[in-house]
Amino acid sequence: MADELIYADASKLAELIRIGKVSCVEVVQAHLDRIEAVNPRLNAIVTLVDGALEAAKAADDKLAAGAEVGPLHGVPITVKDSFDTAGVLTQRGSPIFAGRVPDTDATAVARIKGAGAILIAKTNLPEFSYWIESDNLLTGRTNNPWDLNRSPGGSSGGESASIAAGMSPLGLASDLSISVRGPAADTGVVSFKPTHGRIPMTGIWPREPRRNWHVGPMARSIRDIALAYKLLAGPDGADGFSTTPPEFDTGLGSAPNRALRVGWLVDSGLGPTDPEVAATVRAAAEALQTAGAQVDAVSIPAFERDNPLELWTKLSTMEVKPAFNQVTAGHEDQMFTYSKFVQGIPDTSIEDFVLAEQAVERLRDGMAECFHKYDVLLLPVTTIPAHKHQLGDFTVDGRTMGAFHVSSTTVPFNLTGHPALSMRFGTSSDGMPIAVQVAANLHAESTILHTAALLETLSPVRDQHPAL
Template sequence: MSTDLNRCDATELAELIRTRKASSVEVVQAHLDRIEAADPRINAVVTLADGALDAARAADEAVAAGAEIGPLHGVPFTVKDSFDTAGVPTQRGSPIFAGRVPDTDATSVARMRRAGAILLAKTNLPEFAYWIESDNLLTGRTNNPWNLDRSAGGSSGGESAAIAAGMSPLGLASDLSISVRGPAADTGIAALKPTRGRIPMTGVWPREPRRDWHVGPMARTVRDLSLAYSLLDGPDGADGLATVPRGFDAGLGASPDRPIRLGWLVDSGLGPVDAEVAATVQAAAETLRGAGIRVESVTIPALERDNPLELFTRQHVMEMKPVMREVTAGHEDQMFTYSKTMMATPDTTVRDYVQAEQGVERLRDGFTGYFQRYDALLLPVTTIPAHAHGLEQFTLDGRTVDAFHVMSTTVPFNLTGLPALAMRFGTSSDGLPIGVQLVAGWHAESTILHLAALLESLSPVRDQHPAL
């Protein structure tokens, strides 16, 4: 039973608990056992939440009493260690914040609890959630459960590794440029970065550049993403970017009344992409065509005019460095490699910053035009499968690029605030997961959730898990 429970998704676990085919205590204990068995090799979990089993017992008593219960009643979930969790340490991947215990939950954590979910653990991340690999001086490096010599990604690598390895069925994470989608692709799970502001950032740190940060769920199935998103979206009266009414959707829904128009690409200004990644995207496009979707190969001129990664870098340095200076003042000896590298980056001039902002506006204009003609876009999540630890540069098609190039395919949708979903659809020649990314127009999450569910049902790698 324990092994089976570790492979059930959150939706199934909630049903098992509701119908008393499994108890919440059994479910929580199965995941605690899995953490004890697997995490010493993976290092995804940084803190276990006290009281998870007590909460599970209370959940079982509520079911037995016939009480009204929430959609995730008794189901455990994990949270990236940049989210505040009342009474549970939130240390942000840094010795500077070691032992920090918040008094209140982040809005998204509170909403999960109100749905009946039980906080199980906090998961690893890079220092301050700023890098493409989850490694830091306080809690160390997270390994990929598919291959311990490979990264689980960043900045939500601990969350992705925990879910992939069966330590958690569902998690909360944040995304500045790649951070839920890249780790999901690296470890073979699914993740949703909703439209900017759909899920409040209240209680999540850092928030600069604030307009680029997003909160999103991570899970093993698309239906779990849909369920979690339905519980998390909507204003909280505190985050000024979270203003769209709860439940609003501009998408086509699960039963569109006309054929969906999908464009797909593997380059169009995004730079070189690994051949196996490109082939996986094309295979996903052909699969959706066979399922009745109107699929076309496309280019997006706006991506070719303004390099999103360059725009992001100029914007990011200008807005993040002052925050970094403030929190690290007097603690410079406790900074990890990547933070030191960021601080050593030359400051962005006001002229370059303004030009970057104008470039982002052109990107938004370009995507506005694109989504007049198409309902969704299919492209790579990352330019390569899960990379080796400590990546600094790599070579594709004879071109040597720096490590940041891995996120050239994700960062456009943080800059523009468009919703984007990552899911697995292939496997590399050395056995690593390969993901694809689906993007829709602003507030059209239902479109990509529908397409992802369809693609998942036809996936050649459905229900494959790491052997670890």
């Protein structure tokens, strides 16, 4: 029974609890036991929450009393350690914040707990959430459950590894350039970055700048992602980027009354992609076509004119470094390698910054043109499957690329704010998960969720888990 519980999705666990097939205590205990069994090899969980079992007992008592309960009543969850959690360590992967315990929950945490979920643990990340691998001086390196010699990605690698390994059915993560979608791709789970501002950043570090930061859920099923998104979306009166009403486009949505229009690409100015990753995207496109969608290979001239990764680097250098340097000043001896790397990036000139801003506007125009013709865009999540730890320059399809090239296909949607989802659809020749990314127009979350739900039924790799 324990194995069934640790790999059930959150929706299934909630159903089993509601109908009395299993207690909240049993579900939480099964996940705590799983953490004890596998986390020493993964180091994905960095803080266990005291009182999780007591909260589960109280949830059982509430159900027994016939009280009205939320849609995630009694379901355990984990949260990335950049999210404030009241009374629970939130150390942001840095010795600078060691021992920090906030008084209040981040808005996203409060909302998911308000639906009845029980927080059982916090998960690992790179220092300050600023890298493509989850490693730091305070809580160490997280390993990929599919291959301990590989990374589960960053910056939400602890969250992705926890869900993939059965230590959690549902979690919360954040994304500046790749951090929700890339780790999910590396470990074979599902993640969703909604339109910028749909989920408030309140209580999540860094508070500023937030222009490219997004919040999103991770899970093992599309229905869990849809449920979590519905619970999380909407303004909180504190995040000025979060203004869209909560009832706007939250849910799986229904099929359009015509064929779904899908454009797919594997390059179009974004740089080289591993052949197995490209083949997986093609396979997903062909599966949608077989299911009745109108599917076309596309190019996006805006990507070919203005490289999104180069633009992101220029803009982030100008926007991130002042806030970054303010926090780290006087703590240089406590900073991790990658934090020092960020600190040492050459400054962007004002002229280049303005030119980059103008180029982002052209990217938005390019996206508008694309989504005028197509309902969704299908493309890679990461340009290579999960990589070895401490990735440096690597060769992909015969070309040598810098480490951050793994995010060249995710960065565009942080710059423009468009929603995008990551889900597994294949396997590499050496047994690692390969994912596809589904993107859509601004505020067209239900279109993405509908397409992803269809792809889920067509997937050749459903219900596969790492052997731990």
